Structure formats: C-alpha cells, structure tokens
Amino acid sequence: MKTYTCQCGTPLFFGNRQCVECGLDAGWCDVCSETAAVSPEGTCVSCGTSVVPCANRTTYDVCNCFVDASLAEPGTLCRSCGMTTMVPDTSLPANVRRWALLEAAKRRLLYDFRTVGYPDDQLTALPPLAFRFLSDTPDKHVVTGHANGVITINTSEADPVHRESTRQQFGEPHRTLIGHMRHETGHFFWMREIEGRRDAEATRLFGDADANPYAETMKQYYEQGPPEDWNEQFISTYAASHPWEDFAETYAFYLDMRAVLDTLRWNAPEQVQDLGDDLPSMLATYCSAGIVLNEINRTMGLTDLVPEVVPPAVVSKLQFVHDVFESLRTGVVSQS
Structure with a gap:
C-alpha cells in the first residue's frame, strides 16, 4: 500500500479523511486513483480535478472517496461504494459502524486489483462483481459466500469479538475482513477467469x-x-x-x-x-x-x-x- 503526501508535506495514508497537519479534507480520488488532499474549493490537489465527496461519505460517513464533480449528481457514489448492492439496516448505529469497516476493506481489495494489474473491465463484465453486506435477522441467518459474481458477507464479521471467537473455533491463523474479501473474490476469479x-x-x-x-x-x-x-x-x-x-x-x-x-x-x-x-x-x-x-x-x-x-x-x-x-x-x- 502506497503512502501518499499532502500538499503540506505530511504523509497521507490510504484510509485518511483529513490531513492531520493542515486540516484539509483528504481521501481517495476516483479520478486520479490517488489518496490526496482536497482544497476548500473542492479541487483534488493531486490531479487538479473538481471533485465532490461520495454520497456515502456525506450521508453515512462510511467512505473516504471523492468523485469527479462534472459527472456527479445528487447521490452519486464512488466506484467502490457503487459495487455494493445491499447494506444492513442503517437505522441501527452498530450496523453503520460495521458497514463502514466492510467498505474500508473493499477499498483495499480494489487497490489489490490495481497492484496485480487486474483489468477493470473484468470486474464490470456481466455478471459484474458486486457485494451485499447483510445482518442476521430473527428469521434468517446470512451466510458469507459467493454466487454468480455476488459476494455476500455477514456484517457480524465486522464485530471483532465475534470474528475472534470464530477464528478460534475453526483454528484459523487469520480471519479478517480483507481476508474474507480476498477469499470470496477467489471464487469470482475462478468463475470469471478459470x-x-x-x-x-x-x-x-x-x-x-x-x-x-x-x-x-x-x-x-x-x-x-x-x-x-x-x-x-x-x-x-x-x-x-x-x-x-x-x-x-x-x-x-x-x-x-x-x-x-x-x-x-x-x-x-x-x-x-x-x-x-x-x-x-x-x-x-x-x-x-x-x-x-x-x-x-x-x-x-x-x-x-x-x-x-x-x-x-x-x-x-x-x-x-x-x-x-x-x-x-x-x-x-x-x-x-
């Protein structure tokens, strides 16, 4: 994962939302594919494009991305959030917190694809890669898995207590959100490329x-x-x-x-x-x-x-x- 730099010289990390030194808003720019500071006028410092926050950043605070202002309409999502087709009940604060962690892991997954040079059109070809982040209900248990391009993850995996308990139960050296993302996209990759x-x-x-x-x-x-x-x-x-x-x-x-x-x-x-x-x-x-x-x-x-x-x-x-x-x-x- 690359470490970026704010215009003031302070390091910016992939998940940053603000520069800790100069206070400028910061985040992932979908235009230049960089983590960058954004000027008070709404310009990406890295590429000079006018940008606006992803709707999930302004509405739910679950994203740190910016999108091209010239292409944006009310409710426009960033590339990563646009791949999520179902989310848990957002009236419950715990669900929103878990959703935010899942989205953060998904953004890292998409960075992985850039690292290995996986073509973007392979993710959007039919059936496209999509995600559902769902919570259990009294009537239904959500099973984490992949089916025909759709990856479903139970939001309980974003609860560290549940995740550690499950890790111990199944004797797994790792059980993380990014680990789930990487494993389940392996099934997508098998379907798409193998x-x-x-x-x-x-x-x-x-x-x-x-x-x-x-x-x-x-x-x-x-x-x-x-x-x-x-x-x-x-x-x-x-x-x-x-x-x-x-x-x-x-x-x-x-x-x-x-x-x-x-x-x-x-x-x-x-x-x-x-x-x-x-x-x-x-x-x-x-x-x-x-x-x-x-x-x-x-x-x-x-x-x-x-x-x-x-x-x-x-x-x-x-x-x-x-x-x-x-x-x-x-x-x-x-x-x-």
Whole structure:
C-alpha cells in the first residue's frame, strides 16, 4: 500500500479523511486513483480535478472517496461504494459502524486489483462483481459466500469479538475482513477467469471440482477435518476441503503476498531491493520479510502476520495464479 503526501508535506495514508497537519479534507480520488488532499474549493490537489465527496461519505460517513464533480449528481457514489448492492439496516448505529469497516476493506481489495494489474473491465463484465453486506435477522441467518459474481458477507464479521471467537473455533491463523474479501473474490476469479478457460491445468493442480460434490465434501470436512498431511499439499486446512476452496485460499494468499510486498516497496524499499516480477522472487522476499514481521508481531503479543509455510505443491498452484494474473495484465498467455 502506497503512502501518499499532502500538499503540506505530511504523509497521507490510504484510509485518511483529513490531513492531520493542515486540516484539509483528504481521501481517495476516483479520478486520479490517488489518496490526496482536497482544497476548500473542492479541487483534488493531486490531479487538479473538481471533485465532490461520495454520497456515502456525506450521508453515512462510511467512505473516504471523492468523485469527479462534472459527472456527479445528487447521490452519486464512488466506484467502490457503487459495487455494493445491499447494506444492513442503517437505522441501527452498530450496523453503520460495521458497514463502514466492510467498505474500508473493499477499498483495499480494489487497490489489490490495481497492484496485480487486474483489468477493470473484468470486474464490470456481466455478471459484474458486486457485494451485499447483510445482518442476521430473527428469521434468517446470512451466510458469507459467493454466487454468480455476488459476494455476500455477514456484517457480524465486522464485530471483532465475534470474528475472534470464530477464528478460534475453526483454528484459523487469520480471519479478517480483507481476508474474507480476498477469499470470496477467489471464487469470482475462478468463475470469471478459470472455469471454461483453464480447466485442464486447474484440475491438475487443484483437483476435479465437478467430481467432488461441494455440499457432501464440505460436510465431510467439517465432520472429519483435513487430512493429516494437509500441510504438504495445501496453504491452509480449509484449502483441503474442496478444489474450489483450495483455489480461493491459494488466490487469497497470493493477494496477501502482493499487498505486503507493495507496502514494503513504497515504505521500506531497502527491504525489497532484489524483488523481481517473477513468483520465485516474490515468494523469497515475502518469506524473508515474514520472518521479521512475525517477530515484530510476537514482540507485541500479536499473531504471526505471515503464518503460512509454502510447500512445493503450493508453489505450483501459486505459479498458476500468478501466470493467470500476468496474462490478463499483459495480454500475453504464459507458456509455463
């Protein structure tokens, strides 16, 4: 994640809404794709465009984005908020707070896509990527998941107490909002870029999804757990449950890695001097940085930032994900 700079020289971070030094409004500009300060006259300091706040920023305070004023009408949403098709009951303050956290995670996800060069038109092609953030009701439990381009996330995941309890229950080293976003978009990515296009290679690496009925396989996983040697073939225990989940977990790890490396590149370039565009270079740098990052977290009594160990079988899967992203970014089909 890049750290930006206000016109006064103060660092601006991705989630900032105001410069802490000069007091100017700040946020993500949809025009120039930068976090920037906005002048009192409503001009983005970075690109000089007249901008107005996203309607969700002014109405609900759940967004920090600005949109092109010349294209805006009352109620105009930023690109990220426009992808959310359903939200929880906004008359409940707790729902609004949780919604804000989910939107913040989604904005980081979209930044991830920029980092890996995933084309915008792949997100908007039919069926487009969309999000529903919903809360349980007395009559219905909301299941987090993906279906035909729509990602539904139960807003309880934005409650840290619930999320930590669930993390402990399922033995997950990570359970975060951005983690949910990355995992569920893995299913979208499978639908959009793998299924019907790269079936043979995906089946070779992840297994035959069609030969493993999803409901039955998941039931067996929750009853019996992963195989004892899961860590020789999979990036996580959940990845061992079904080929679709294996792909989504591998894809999510890839986005985790790219996000951390991008943050280091912008903020600690001396740590990534040998970083190349190839997967082996990325993995080596990520694992090396992970040792330091894990020790920092342990020093503060926190869980490891990079808990995964990457066996050779998973490296091959990650190479597949990397090659697909690269082919989409460059338009050149990998021969590996």
